[in-house]
Amino acid sequence: MKLFVCAVLSFALYSTVAISSPAPDDSVTVVQVPHMNRASSHLQYVHALLELSLESTQQEFGEFEIRYHSTETLPERQLKGLEVGEQFSVTVSHAKERWNNAAIRVPFPLVRGLASYRLFFTTPNILPALNKVSSLKDFYQFSFGQGVGWSTSRFLQDKHFRIVYGSRYEGLFVMLTANRFDLLMRSPYELTGEHVNLSQQYPSLTYSTRTAMLTYLPMYFYVSDKQPELAARIEKGLKTAFKAGQLDALYEKYFHSSLALIHSPELRVFWINNTNITTQQYLADKPYLLPSLIKQLEPHFVSHPQH
Structure with a gap:
């Protein structure tokens, strides 16, 4: 049975989503997530994906508890929190070299490019x-x-x-x-x-x-290297949800108007190379990308490989 608990703790100011456990112990994976203030709904989608990935792997990896902090943390401070490994467990970012070197990048493009x-x-x-x-x-x-x-x-x-x-x-x-x-x-x-x-x-x-x-600008979960099992769990959960079609329903719910915008016949796009990305990274992400995007990206990666 799944139980959702929301609480405000005066010492940390975060909300909690707990699974079948009134309090965390050694058998519960605690996942701490920073807060970003954005006037769009994509972070709600990302949080829903995180929960879905953990739920779908619960039988193999065990119970979990997600703690969402309620005070905003800027991206660079989020990265520092991941490096320390005590303040944050996982956050989300577009691909950046420094982040790839400081935390574990979960190789799944969350918004499909x-x-x-x-x-x-x-x-x-x-x-x-x-x-x-x-x-x-x-x-x-x-x-x-x-x-x-x-x-x-x-x-x-x-x-x-x-x-x-x-x-x-x-x-x-x-x-x-x-x-x-x-x-x-x-x-x-x-x-x-x-x-x-x-x-x-x-x-x-x-x-x-x-x-x-x-350009090619993927968004990923980044996990503290203090929690490698969590990174493996999220990756497995995301790819399982994608294969089962569970991700599609969430995607349509949050990005319907965005898809209409990019598929408009009047939209003209002009290529600019993203030097944060390699061809190898694009090819690894390709099975999960929007088909219409692949058609536009493919000539740039096949004809002019990026290293």
């Missing part, structure tokens, strides 16, 4: 120029807002684009609408969710449905 489509929030005065982009070179007329530690910063830097950094997620929207930079790069699911949730607060916030960059 959907974040590879890079769309942009902008302001009404910039939108006409963005809609007229006809090559990657045309993007050099714009400045890009980026968060500190974002994986997308690396390939923008590699191509020598102008980048303006913001230290906080919410502050980037303030900076964009104050014309501190021109474009704020987002995944399709971030774009749709954030526009619904933030457009009233930022009435000048707009975006293009016609222009996007395309």
Whole structure:
């Protein structure tokens, strides 16, 4: 029998999802998850996947308890928490070399490569120029807002684009609408969710449905190397859920509008190489990616292997 328990603990401020156990002991795997403040629903999907992966492997690996922290932790601090192995067990990130070296990357692309489509929030005065982009070179007329530690910063830097950094997620929207930079790069699911949730607060916030960059940008679970068995358990659970079709139902629930956006016939995409990724990594992920994305990615990895 499954029991869900939510509690706020004054010393740690986290909520708990427990399975058949009133209190953790040596036979219960405790999974501590950091909190990120985002105005889109993809993290709900990620949390649902985590729970599904643990539930489907319970017979083999035993009971588990997920503790979701309720105070926000920035990505770089999440990584430090994974390295120590006491504060956090698992978190989620796009692929980054430093993360691959500091934690265990679970080799399953959580959103099936959907974040590879890079769309942009902008302001009404910039939108006409963005809609007229006809090559990657045309993007050099714009400045890009980026968060500190974002994986997308690396390939923008590699191509020598102008980048303006913001230290906080919410502050980037303030900076964009104050014309501190021109474009704020987002995944399709971030774009749709954030526009619904933030457009009233930022009435000048707009975006293009016609222009996007395309790269390969997978999102993974990263697990503390203090818990290798947990990493193996999550991987097995995810791949089992994918083969059983359980992941498809969750995916459609959370990403229906995002899929409509990327499949729009008016959307034009312009390739930019992600130097965080190797061809070997792409090929390992390929069985789990969106078929429509594979068609667009394949020429770049087959004709020009990335090392």
